[in-house]
Amino acid sequence: xxxxxxxxxxxxxxxxxxxxxxxxxxxxxxxxxxxxxxxxxxxxxxxxxxxxxxxxxxxxxxxxxxxxxxxxxxxxxxxxxxxxxxxxxxxxxxxxxxxxxxxxxxxxxxxxxxxxxxxxxxxxxxxxxxxxxxxxxxxxxxxxxxxxxxxxxxxxxxxxxxxxxxxxxxxxxxxxxxxxxxxxxxxxxxxxxxxxxxxxxxxxxxxxxxxxxxxxxxxxxxxxxxxxxxxxxxxxxxxxxxxxxxxxxxxxxxxxxxxxxxxxxxxxxxxxxxxxxxxxxxxxxxxxxxxxxxxxxxxxxxxxxxxxxxxxxxxxxxxxxxxxxxxxxxxxxxxxxxxxxxxxxxxxxxxxxxxxxxxxxxxxxxxxxxxxxxxxxxxxxxxxxxxxxxxxxxx
Ligand code: DON
Numbered sequence: 001x002x003x004x005x006x007x008x009x010x011x012x013x014x015x016x017x018x019x020x021x022x023x024x025x026x027x028x029x030x031x032x033x034x035x036x037x038x039x040x041x042x043x044x045x046x047x048x049x050x051x052x053x054x055x056x057x058x059x060x061x062x063x064x065x066x067x068x069x070x071x072x073x074x075x076x077x078x079x080x081x082x083x084x085x086x087x088x089x090x091x092x093x094x095x096x097x098x099x100x101x102x103x104x105x106x107x108x109x110x111x112x113x114x115x116x117x118x119x120x121x122x123x124x125x126x127x128x129x130x131x132x133x134x135x136x137x138x139x140x141x142x143x144x145x146x147x148x149x150x151x152x153x154x155x156x157x158x159x160x161x162x163x164x165x166x167x168x169x170x171x172x173x174x175x176x177x178x179x180x181x182x183x184x185x186x187x188x189x190x191x192x193x194x195x196x197x198x199x200x201x202x203x204x205x206x207x208x209x210x211x212x213x214x215x216x217x218x219x220x221x222x223x224x225x226x227x228x229x230x231x232x233x234x235x236x237x238x239x240x241x242x243x244x245x246x247x248x249x250x251x252x253x254x255x256x257x258x259x260x261x262x263x264x265x266x267x268x269x270x271x272x273x274x275x276x277x278x279x280x281x282x283x284x285x286x287x288x289x290x291x292x293x294x295x296x297x298x299x300x301x302x303x304x305x306x307x308x309x310x311x312x313x314x315x316x317x318x319x320x321x322x323x324x325x326x327x328x329x330x331x332x333x334x335x336x337x338x339x340x341x342x343x344x345x346x347x348x349x350x351x352x353x354x355x356x357x358x359x360x361x362x363x364x365x366x367x368x369x370x371x372x373x374x375x376x377x378x379x380x381x382x383x384x385x386x387x388x389x390x391x392x393x394x395x
Contacts, residue, residue, distance in 0.1 A: 005043065005051045006051055008300070009041050009052075010053050010054075012053075013039055013040075013053055013054045013293070015292075016289045016293050016296070019288060019292055020280075022280030022288035023280055024279055024280060024281075025261070025279075027260075028159040028260065029161075029162060030157075030158035031061075031158075031260065034261075034279050035279070036279050036280050038278060038279065039055060039277070040053065040054035040055040040058060040200040040275075041053050041274075041276045042056060042199075042200035042201045042203065042274070042275045042276075043272055043273070043275075044204035044205045044218070044272060044274075045208070045217075045271075045272050046271055046272060047217055048205075048217035050204060052201050054200075056200055057199065058200075059152075059198065060198065060199075060261045060262065060277060060279070061152055061155045061197055061198075061259070062141070062194065062195075062196045062198045062259055062261070063194045064096060064111070064113075064257060065203060065257045065258065065259040066141060066194055066259075067111050067119070067257060068210065068235070068236050068240065068257050069140065069141050069210075070110075070116065070120060070123065070137055070141075071083075071110040071116075071119050071232055071235065072144075072223075072228050073123060073136075073224070074122045075228045075232070076224045077124075080227075080231070082122075085106075086106065086119070086122060086178055087108075087110050087115040087119055087178075088102055088106050088108050088109055088115075089109055090102075090108050090109055090238075091108070091109065091239045092108035092112055092239070093243055093245075094108075094242070094243055095242060095284070095285075096112050096113055096242045096284075096285055097113050097169070098112055099165070099168055099169060100114075101173070101176060105177070105178060106118075108239075109238075110235060110239075111235060111240050113169055114169045114172070114173065117166070117170055117173060117179070117187065118178050120133070120186065120189065120190045121133075121178075121186050123136055123140075126179075134189045134192050134193060138193070138196055143216065143221055144206040145202040145203075145205055146219045146221075149202070150197060151192050151195050151196050151197070152195045152196075152197050153195070159191050160188055160191045163191055166187045167183060167184060167187050170190075171183045173186075194259075198263070200275040200277045201275075203265040203273070203275035203277075204265070204272075204273040204274060206265065207274060208267065209223055209273070210232055210255075211268055211269050211272060213225075214226050214228060236255035236256060237249065237255040237305075240255060240256050240257040241284070244284040248291075249306075251298070252294045252295055252298045252303075253298060253306050253307070254266040254267070254274070254298060254304070255268075256294070258284075258286040260285045261279065262277055262278050262279035263277045264276050264286060264287055264291065264294060266294060271303075274294065274297060276293035277290060278290055278293075322360055329357070329393070330353055330358065330360065332346070332362065333362045334346065334361065334363055334365065335365040336365070336366065337366070337370070337373070338366055338368070338369040338374070339368075339370050339372070343373045343380075346361075347376065350392075358392075358393065360395055361392060361394050361395070362395050363395065381394065
């Protein structure tokens with residue numbers, strides 16, 4: 001059966017296509033030569049269903065959108081402690097290519113170039129041969145995407161020839177011992193990582209893999225463990241959009257990462273991966289139309305993570321008496337999701353009911369129960385049901 005999603009995505013693109021603001025990221029000469037017009041959006045659902053609209057076939061380089069995935073690979077391979085020793089998790093509020101390190105020598109976070117180069121250098125350990133490290137990284141990105149990706153050697157060569165600022169950053173990293181390799185080599189291979197090519201469908205699939213706890217729903221492969229995704233999504237939320245992270249958080253509210261090629265990906269925990277692409281970027285390096293696309297998606301589909309979900313707290317729809325075969329019972333009809341906050345309130349309601357009453361807890365309108373909600377409810381059933389005359393019945 002077709003859903004209304006494809007039609008909706010077309011409408012979003014129509015609403016954004018007239019926007020002509022921004023400029024090509026021509027500090028990478030090859031990106032200054034691309035067609036500025038393509039516009040695409042893709043959504044990959046938690047079960048692996050992919051919806052795409054617009055120029056879904058256009059390939060472009062992943063650039064900084066590789067950073068969360070390589071961070072995930074490093075966390076998985078080297079462990080949390082070793083990774084935190086090399087790079088922090090604090091938002092810098094500075095541009096992606098900021099030329100500074102924290103007082104302790106570490107880059108602020110893995111989303112800015114300094115942190116991303118430090119993370120790149122960790123894969124395979126410091127002694128790994130350069131190209132082997134990059135191959136491991138491209139293979140890792142491919143497992144997130146569910147297909148074999150490759151590097152655009154022209155974009156790589158064009159950026160590497162002019163990567164003077166990244167070389168300055170890598171020299172700083174070498175000076176404080178965060179990287180042990182030749183800084184020029186690390187810049188080269190990090191640049192190659194950034195020149196891996198993708199489509200919006202790839203990005204949406206990569207994002208949903210993070211959103212679903214590390215399991216790629218298209219291939220079924222567990223690419224990284226769930227704890228890694230919690231770290232990565234948190235860092236995307238606070239640092240993924242650099243010096244526009246606050247704006248992004250308030251207006252869109254989805255953990256995200258942008259790239260100067262014009263892509264933006266967003267990972268909505270437990271639900272979907274989203275991606276947009278259009279090459280012209282703003283002063284932060286974010287696709288202008290891509291930001292608009294995300295604003296639409298967030299607003300229209302209610303995706304902002306800080307949206308207060310009323311169902312989560314409005315637990316009791318009614319509290320009346322129902323007839324049971326052997327008498328009357330108090331009827332508690334629960335509505336919404338049983339999480340810590342809502343179950344805690346339910347348990348207080350139950351405590352107020354006289355001991356001799358029978359209580360029917362009606363779960364027919366409960367939309368979701370998380371593990372802590374379930375445990376609290378079952379524990380309470382056992383405790384409350386076992387005292388006095390009261391009976392608790394779950395229906
Ligand atoms: O290192 C660079 O400058 C580029 N390879 C990537 C920068 C980037 O994508 C910034 N994000 N919006």
